[in-house]
Amino acid sequence: MEIGFLGLGIMGKAMSINLLRHGFKVTVWNRTLSKCDELVEHGASVGETPAAVVKKCKYTIAMLSDPAAALAVVFDKDGVLEQINGKGYIDMSTVDAETSIKISEAIKAKGGDFLEAPVSGSKKPAEDGQLVILAAGDKAFYDEALPAFDVLGKKSFFLGEVGNGAKMKLVVNMVMGSMMNAFSEGLTLAERSGLNPSTLLDVLDLGAISNGMFKLKGPTMLKNSYAPAFPLKHQQKDMRLALALGDENAVPMPVAAAANEAFKKARSLGLGDLDFSAVHETLK
Ligand SMILES: NC(=O)C1=CN([C@@H]2O[C@H](COP(=O)(O)OP(=O)(O)OC[C@H]3O[C@@H](n4cnc5c(N)ncnc54)[C@H](OP(=O)(O)O)[C@@H]3O)[C@@H](O)[C@H]2O)C=CC1
Numbered sequence: 342m343e344i345g346f347l348g349l350g351i352m353g354k355a356m357s358i359n360l361l362r363h364g365f366k367v368t369v370w371n372r373t374l375s376k377c378d379e380l381v382e383h384g385a386s387v388g389e390t391p392a393a394v395v396k397k398c399k400y401t402i403a404m405l406s407d408p409a410a411a412l413a414v415v416f417d418k419d420g421v422l423e424q425i426n427g428k429g430y431i432d433m434s435t436v437d438a439e440t441s442i443k444i445s446e447a448i449k450a451k452g453g454d455f456l457e458a459p460v461s462g463s464k465k466p467a468e469d470g471q472l473v474i475l476a477a478g479d480k481a482f483y484d485e486a487l488p489a490f491d492v493l494g495k496k497s498f499f500l501g502e503v504g505n506g507a508k509m510k511l512v513v514n515m516v517m518g519s520m521m522n523a524f525s526e527g528l529t530l531a532e533r534s535g536l537n538p539s540t541l542l543d544v545l546d547l548g549a550i551s552n553g554m555f556k557l558k559g560p561t562m563l564k565n566s567y568a569p570a571f572p573l574k575h576q577q578k579d580m581r582l583a584l585a586l587g588d589e590n591a592v593p594m595p596v597a598a599a600a601n602e603a604f605k606k607a608r609s610l611g612l613g614d615l616d617f618s619a620v621h622e623t624l625k
């Protein structure tokens with residue numbers, strides 16, 4: 342069965358290669374079309390536009406940077422909507438519930454099926470098929486897409502109506518972004534107060550707040566090395582969208598708001614394309 346894939350950034354590239362490795366036929370499109378070349382080497386076909394990909398495939402997955410990109414690919418000329426009748430569309434980008442619902446309603450109105458399915462997990466889990474998939478939307482379509490989700494992820498959740506996947510993802514990334522800032526402050530405080538920050542990593546790892554992010558990012562942060570796995574500009578976008586969700590629900594989030602300010606500062610310093618752990622540089 343042919344699957345479409347729109348968006349070959351850090352995540353989309355890893356995910357589509359993974360699908361190809363597991364025997365799926367994949368037709369890809371990326372705004373910067375030259376990024377499709379590497380996928381062709383892995384056996385993919387290329388569609389000239391999102392509409393051309395959707396026309397060719399039973400269903401199409403998108404992994405795009407933000408709400409503006411997600412909306413453009415669906416609603417613009419040569420976009421997904423033009424060919425969606427009788428087809429399926431799965432948006433795995435991290436967006437807000439409002440964006441997801443707008444896309445869902447337009448696709449359904451044109452006779453298509455829709456799932457939102459943002460993911461937890463970054464570049465390496467995407468390469469290894471170890472993502473956590475947070476899906477919501479048409480249940481029958483979810484069941485149909487499970488073979489692909491089983492390749493992309495280690496666990497899929499079906500969360501009910503469209504919007505719930507987006508909200509779950511934003512809550513998770515709000516916690517992650519806040520944790521990253523506390524961690525960065527801890528590393529800096531240890532160093533400035535005369536401790537060995539590597540020893541702090543060992544101590545943290547043996548206690549109740551041991552976690553995968555500290556283990557993965559700590560050693561590279563101590564080397565001031567921030568090769569992007571999860572770009573900082575996307576983490577700041579997620580903090581912004583999570584804070585808006587807090588606003589809507591009258592949830593005070595002073596910790597997340599402070600973390601958002603730190604990520605904004607990092608962006609203003611030109612660090613947006615580095616890994617989100619580069620927020621550490623704002624303390625220097
Ligand atoms: N990296 C990570 O660890 C994770 C990221 N995510 C989420 O997944 C999504 C993708 O992330 P990631 O792969 O890291 O991001 P990248 O920045 O690496 O890739 C972004 C992709 O979106 C495309 N794009 C941007 N703007 C537009 C537009 N206006 N129209 C069409 N295409 C556009 C880019 O195309 P072009 O190549 O032309 O610029 C590129 O394919 C984001 O929503 C992110 O928050 C979720 C989990 C983990």
Ligand SMILES: O=CCCC(=O)O
Nearest residue numbers: 435461462463514571
């Ligand atoms: O949205 C990005 C999440 C990154 C991660 O879960 O490690």
